[in-house]
Amino acid sequence: MSFFEMNFSFSPMIKKQQVFIKSGLVLLFGFLCYYFFIDTKGIKSLEPHFSIASEDLVELYSDNEKKADNLYTNKIVEVYGTVKEISYLNDRKTIILAGNSENSNIICDLNENQLNKLNQLKNNQTVYIKGICKGYLKDVILLDCYIDTLKNNE
Structure with a gap:
């Protein structure tokens, strides 16, 4: 088995990690938007x-x-x-x-x-x-x- 064949065999796991990381970043971004934009305006507006x-x-x-x-x-x-x-x-x-x-x-x-x-x-x-x-x-x-x-x- 060549090096390239081995790399492709791990690609589904790498894709899962990328999806997990991207999901975490989206959640973090959503929390930050809520905290800094929605929550700080809150009651005042x-x-x-x-x-x-x-x-x-x-x-x-x-x-x-x-x-x-x-x-x-x-x-x-x-x-x-x-x-x-x-x-x-x-x-x-x-x-x-x-x-x-x-x-x-x-x-x-x-x-x-x-x-x-x-x-x-x-x-x-x-x-x-x-x-x-x-x-x-x-x-x-x-x-x-x-x-x-x-x-x-x-």
Whole structure:
């Protein structure tokens, strides 16, 4: 058997490896596109499903958590209310909006690129924040939040 005949006998295995490598590259490319283009635009570029005052959202959850979960959980919600506290605990940037009582508020975990806007805010300032509602654990939780500075200046 000549060298060329041996090389051809391995070609199906080489083709399988090439297909496997190409498939892996396509998956990697798809993940990178999602992460850098779709995910980073995410909520900022989308219209909210609901716009509601922070006190009203907390009240709805405290009155009937199951009904509020059905309406708001995993939806993009724009909340407007008074900044009660700004927190940098555990390398997270969080705004706590006043709810309808001392014990129940809205915790807005900010998207990482909101630091400049966060630094401009003060306690007791009215703010509009858009995020994904994740439910209620004594406080309403919003994740991946964006501060809407255009509405803040109205």
